[in-house]
Amino acid sequence: MKKSVLLGALTVAGLAAGAAAAGTLDDVKARGKLNCGVTTGLVGFAAPDANGEWKGFDVAVCRAVAAAVLNDPTAVEFVPTTGKTRFTALASGEIDMLARNTTWTFSRDVDLKFTFVGVNYYDGQGFMVPKALGVTSAKELDGATVCIQTGTTTELNLADFFRANNISYEPVPIETNAEGQQQYLAGACDTYTTDASGLAATRATFENPGDHVLLPEIISKEPLGPLVRHGDDEWGDVVRWTLNALITAEELGVTSTNINEMAANTTNPEVARLLGTEGTLGEMLGLDAEWSKRAIAAEGNYGEVFAKNIGEETPIGLARGLNAQWTNGGLIYSPPFR
Amino acid sequence: MPMSDTHAHSVAFVRTEEVPTAPPPSNAAGPAKWVKDNLFATPLNGLLTLVALYFIYAILSSALPWIMGGIWQAPSLAACREILDGASAACFAVLSERWNQLLFGFQYPDDQYWRPGLAFILLFVAAAPVLFFDLPRKLLAFTAIYPFIAYYLLWGGTVFVPILAFVGIVGGFLVYQRLVAGSFAAGFFGGIIAAFVIWTIGGWLIPDNASANAALPAVPSRYMGGFMLNMMLGVTCVSLSVPIGIALALGRQSSMPLIKWICVVFIEFIRGVPLITLLFVANVMLAYFFPPGSGVDLFLRVVIMITMFSAAYIAEVIRGGLAALPKGQYEAADSLGLDYPQAMRLIILPQALKISIPGIVNVAVGLFKDTTLVSVISMFDMVGMIRGPILASTEWNGVYWELFGFAALLFFIVCYGISQYSQWLERRLATDHR
């Protein structure tokens, strides 16, 4: 089937339905490539650069998983998905995992039969308004025209927020972030709402970022995380613990630069277990002992990935905030490696 | 004598030399007359002209400085704005920076751009004998092998796949020729079975890692993008849908109720829904109809749906062609003792297709334009590249007119070219009938 499109077309009619029996982990290993669903383009989280190379915060998770499973962080096939197509792509097996700023909700978990393996970014829906408007709180937005990016939970949150506060608004649904920005800057809407991280990323690209403010209200909880299909727990474990390895690595001070040194002469038993110099955690996952070492080395630990793609040094300039380690008062917390 | 006298007296003046021809009055010839006749024939007409002139002036006076003052070299929109320094002009720099992404998508390996380029040039060679009847018929041989060459160039990988596909078709054709003397149906189905047998056996013979060290590195179809993707979808789907369309049109005219019923339902269903819903089907539904785990890729699913779409429209065009043939042609074929397949192949279809060609070309142009719809289902064709990666990038967020203008220009060139060809063909075919 991999051989070619043409042969695929020719043999599709006579294809036997036997391939699905194996688990996703074996499939990925056999294929030598990880199919990872990402967004069609959101700067900082997942977007192709001028050379067509995918870069971003979500992309780093895919690369870490590929490094852990396939020993090659570049062995990833990035499949761009829209809000509409992402769940079908995952459900139908077109992709092995979805790392596309997707909010973990009850119905997605239970009704749509997906397993969220963790949270890699705690987000919330915010509002951006022009400073000249003189609005200081989202509750003053009665009667405003609101641009929303469709295909996410934002529409529902927005309806709930305005309903709860008994104020009215005019929604203007937008397909892509770029078009939302065009509408907002031209004054076709008074405020633009999406995840606060996305707003910061968008504002960073404005000609005059200083003319726009983010309102203090965060109207929803948006825990964004990678997800896999229900029912394949081995594969879910691999993705879950790869993410946890990145988080634990930051907590323990293991970075992509000092990882070899740490692995060689650590005295901390937890570091040793994490990096596979002690214990058999890798084997339990169906991988080798060095899986987490490769995952961390691929793009760095959680903190490095954050700083490199969306941190305060980047044009997007997000503070760690809720996404700081629990030791620093944030919510990023990994179960122990033992 | 008296006669001449009378003459001399009655005529006061006799001109002996010819009058030199005078130029016509200045308002009855030359540009002035043309202007008067064509622009200011009546007061109302004159008013229309003035309005039209003002309209042209209004458009040009704002568009021309914007285009002429365009910046072609800048790394980002911010830099471009800096160079412009407040002036209003285009930032064509986005085109010079990202032309490769607009044409080939962002994932096609950039050292391999010559491959789609070459396939594009060869397309003209392959299409020429189909489009221009005067060219030597032997060129059709190249047209026949072009799909395999193009496939190999675009996707690369092992050369065995296109060769195997070609061998399968040749094998099928040989079997068909051998059996067709007995019965068309036997030849037709025999040919198809033979081709499948060859493909299946060949599929086992090709080693699994044949693509690993191929001369042309394999490029997965997910990497296809930009204008190349529009061209690929357009050309593939139109050429695939012509035979299917012929079959559907014949089926719709068939006297067998079941066959007719299937074709009518198919055609009316496809023509009754917008292409975008069919693309949604390709994107979110079709995967459920394949065997679990088969993972047919999106490009192929989209090709299937667009081919079905255009086949239904082409079937209607061909049905028109079939209906336009005088009944005498059918009766003549019958009276010669030809059976149905022979009558169709030798008498009816050649004429009906000839009448239908302009209509088919129209469908092709429409379809080519409609390939831009794939941008809605997260494929990165030309419009998808603009709306997705380019406008989402930090460098070029905010450049609209330059990009959409470029896309519009490319489509205009291609579609206008094809429609001019279609008109030329119509004129030519019209004279043939006299």
Added chain:
Amino acid sequence: MTTLTDPPQGSFHLSMLINDTRYRSMTFQVIAFILLSLSVGYLYSNLAANLQAQGLRIDFSFLGAPAGYDINQRLIEYTSQSTNARAAIVGILNTLLVAFLACLMATVFGVFAGVLRLSNNWLVSKIMAFYVEIFRNIPVLIWILIIYGIMTVSMPGARPYLGENPEREMLFGMFAFTNRGVYSPAPIWGEGSMVVVAVFILSIIGTIGYRRYATNLLYKTGQLLPMGWPSLVILFVPTIAIFLLMGQPIGLDLPDPLANRFNLRGGIQIGAPLIAIWFALSIYTGAFIAENVRAGIQAVSRGQTEAASALGLRSGRVMSLVVLPQALRVIIPPLISQYLNITKNSSLAILVGYADVTATLGGITLNQTGRAIECVVLMMLFYLTISLLISAVMNVYNNSVKLKER
């Protein structure tokens, strides 16, 4: 291929199924039926297997659940607590609305451009040719994006119209044109307004009756009654009189610049997405209709025009009595299929955020519920119904204008 010498009865060979014309068509149909059932069964079993593997099933109960999102342009009452089914109906009505409006306007553009393209004025006919070519040869998707972009960028926001001393004055104090939409006054139906409306409807009937009478008189006696001004008088005078007599029962609800700090309130608001998709579809399809109109007019042979002139008809009457009725026979069938195209192309409204059925049922509802198969199937059924209805209308028309050959 009816054979004169029938094969002897009773000796049935298997090969006769293919070679004997009596059985062949049956054979083929049986084969086709088996193939059809097999492929349908194959696809269905795949679907069932896939759904079962993922623990999903086809279930339409989501239609009864609250939709949870708001829709900006709606013809019927709808809140975020309404059901998904109601959201779908809002979308369906919006699709029909934009399709209807675009059909009207595209016809106007098309007839205008088609007639002007045949104009004697060189410049005008060239401009119209340019219009037709440029819109026919560029994808409608690009046109929609460009037109929406132009509207967004070139029109002012709502803010300049707001406040005590607005930067911009509303046109006649009634109309505001912004990139959020066009605001116009809405009628307020006061007491007795129904009488005015009734009188107006009666006036329309009266006008038609007068014109009928005048035509009949012309055909019977040759006496020519004036048509233009009496029609206008019958149409407007009674209505205006009754309107004033009843004490102006119909008022105007003007857009109010002071009621809200973000938007004009009151009146009728036609949203920018609706205008954009409406205009884009009209101007795009207008180019195709222009070609149909031109072809229709050119299809009427010159002899008809000359014959009509020879009878002493004036050029306006030549057009209205001789050329147009014949041209319409050629124009209308392709015109209706253009209407069909508009309806189908209106599904591109999602590009500009107009809440048509593709955007509600096939868009937000699909995204939020994840019920892809159900939503897409319902959506296709809707479009199919509309298309079949329009085709049925077209067939009725075609039969009614078919040349009666004797």
